[in-house]
Amino acid sequence: MKQWLSKIALVGSDVLMIGLSLAFAFFIRQWGDQWFELSAPKNIGDYTGFILLYAVVIVLLYVEGIYTKRYDFWQELERVSKAVLLSAVIVLAVLSVTKQAEYYSRFILILAFIFILILLPIQKYLIKRLLFRLGWWKHEASLIADDPIFEEHDFTNPYMGNVPTDEAHAKTLFISSSKTADKLEKILHAALIKRQEVIFIPLVKNFDFSDAHIIHLFNARSNLIIVENNLLNRTNQWIKTALDYVTSIVILPMLLLVIGIIALLIKREESNGSVFFKQIRMGKNSEEFVCYKFRSMREDSDELLKNYLVEHPEEVKNYEIYHKYEKDPRITKIGAFLRKTSLDELPQIFNVLKGEMSLIGPRPYMPVEREKIGDSVDIILAVKPGITGLWQVSGRNHLDFMSRVDLDVWYVRNWSVWNDIVVLIKTVQVVLGGRGAS
Numbered sequence: 262m263k264q265w266l267s268k269i270a271l272v273g274s275d276v277l278m279i280g281l282s283l284a285f286a287f288f289i290r291q292w293g294d295q296w297f298e299l300s301a302p303k304n305i306g307d308y309t310g311f312i313l314l315y316a317v318v319i320v321l322l323y324v325e326g327i328y329t330k331r332y333d334f335w336q337e338l339e340r341v342s343k344a345v346l347l348s349a350v351i352v353l354a355v356l357s358v359t360k361q362a363e364y365y366s367r368f369i370l371i372l373a374f375i376f377i378l379i380l381l382p383i384q385k386y387l388i389k390r391l392l393f394r395l396g397w398w399k400h401e402a403s404l405i406a407d408d409p410i411f412e413e414h415d416f417t418n419p420y421m422g423n424v425p426t427d428e429a430h431a432k433t434l435f436i437s438s439s440k441t442a443d444k445l446e447k448i449l450h451a452a453l454i455k456r457q458e459v460i461f462i463p464l465v466k467n468f469d470f471s472d473a474h475i476i477h478l479f480n481a482r483s484n485l486i487i488v489e490n491n492l493l494n495r496t497n498q499w500i501k502t503a504l505d506y507v508t509s510i511v512i513l514p515m516l517l518l519v520i521g522i523i524a525l526l527i528k529r530e531e532s533n534g535s536v537f538f539k540q541i542r543m544g545k546n547s548e549e550f551v552c553y554k555f556r557s558m559r560e561d562s563d564e565l566l567k568n569y570l571v572e573h574p575e576e577v578k579n580y581e582i583y584h585k586y587e588k589d590p591r592i593t594k595i596g597a598f599l600r601k602t603s604l605d606e607l608p609q610i611f612n613v614l615k616g617e618m619s620l621i622g623p624r625p626y627m628p629v630e631r632e633k634i635g636d637s638v639d640i641i642l643a644v645k646p647g648i649t650g651l652w653q654v655s656g657r658n659h660l661d662f663m664s665r666v667d668l669d670v671w672y673v674r675n676w677s678v679w680n681d682i683v684v685l686i687k688t689v690q691v692v693l694g695g696r697g698a699s
Contacts, residue, residue: 267397268328270388275322278384279315282376283308286369308369313355318348318377331400331421336471338382339679345381349374386420393419401426405448406437411462433458467667469675492644492676500678505620509613516610523555523595523604530595531559537608542625545645550617552625553608557596558589602692609648621681622647623669633662637670644673654687 287305321344322328327337349371356365392398402423404412415435416425428434434452436445438461452459463470474487491497524536535556542552592600599605609625612618618625625646631638651668652660660668672680 263397264400267392270392270397271328271385272319274384274388275319275381276315278380279318279373279377280309282373282380283311283314283369285376286372289372290366290369307365308373311365314348314352314370314373317351318345321345321348321351331423333418334382334386334420335683337385337420341381341385342378345374345378389422390419393422398422399424400433401431402433402435403428403431404435405440406435406462411435431457433460435460435462437462438464467671467674469671472677490640490674492673493640497676498644501619501676501681502616504678504681505613508620509610513610513614516607519604520607523599523607526595527556527593530593541628542646543628543631543642544617544625545642547642549628550612550615552618553611555596555599555605555608557593557599557605558591559593603649603653603688604692606648613648617645619645619647620649621684622650623672624650624652624665630662634666635663637666640673641666641669649688650684654684654691 284305287308322341325340325344326332327340327344332340352370353367355361356370389398398419400422402416403426404416405428412425415421415423423433434448434457436448436459438445440448449459468488470486470488476485476487478485492501527536538554538556538558539551540554541549544550596605609618613620622644623641623646626634626641634641651672652665655668
């Protein structure tokens, strides 16, 4: 009963958000009447009662599994975005074909879809947490595996709603593919008789299978899973490069203003020395380039560090593990702020425009780090390094060097435009929340 109530609440709240989006768009059009040649529509009911729009959005959300599957927030956000954008195309096309385009304001409809794209994810994030607290969104599941990382991220995620219970009462079984084939078949057979849902946890952890292609071999009664190294695909590299240049050019005017302000603050604190710090880093195909950053250290930094390490030998060990000092005496006050917010890396936008870096990618490693990267050096250096990346939004203050390398390898193997969008959103959160790196 609670499961049905939760689904009704989710669909109902989506319908409400669609209605609110149409109303917001209508009132904005009314408010901006003086900017349009044609007068604004007078009847709000023609829009809030536009059944076709509601129906198309809800049906496409259903097709994407929004009401039948339990996704992580970011994967569901991708599916909601696809459904809303396709809905906009369908609705506008239907209006054009049926000669109703003149009756409905395209400005209002397009603006409404923008609001839907914003409000639906926010609403879903809040209502699922509320339903979870009420007990409606809780879904009893059992983990038949020894996987503490999975258990930590799944059974503590109210957005997915899974709560642990014993195997006999679970509605969903999570099974590790590390089990033997005979054991897996027995568990699967017993679970399906009881109409339990079975979800396999892949034995391989460093690949994203969410976009993998599955081929069904009917005669062999078997499946083939196709996995590709996405960012080594030439077409994907071309798409990523195009997005880098377009995005950089669009945001450059705003960044130049911020860069100018930061440069003045650096000069105000330390009038001597350059505003920028230049360092040789390794780029695509091991080609070295000059990487730009804001200077965050004092001019006499070498002497300061030498004396500091003599007094604090434990910092040498800390650097070997994390490639950073816990308390670096060389960093200025403005430099500490820039590092905390990751704003010290803004000048790397010029590296992007020069074709040496990407907006999002692996960390730009120093030549002296090549040996420590180990066997992963070839895959990491097969693509351009990024201003930001998984290494920056995954708590890199608390990650050792090899954990950062593993994140970079995962990023290259599993690249997608959507993953870049997620990293970009998380980067904004890092900058605003001051959880950047040093």
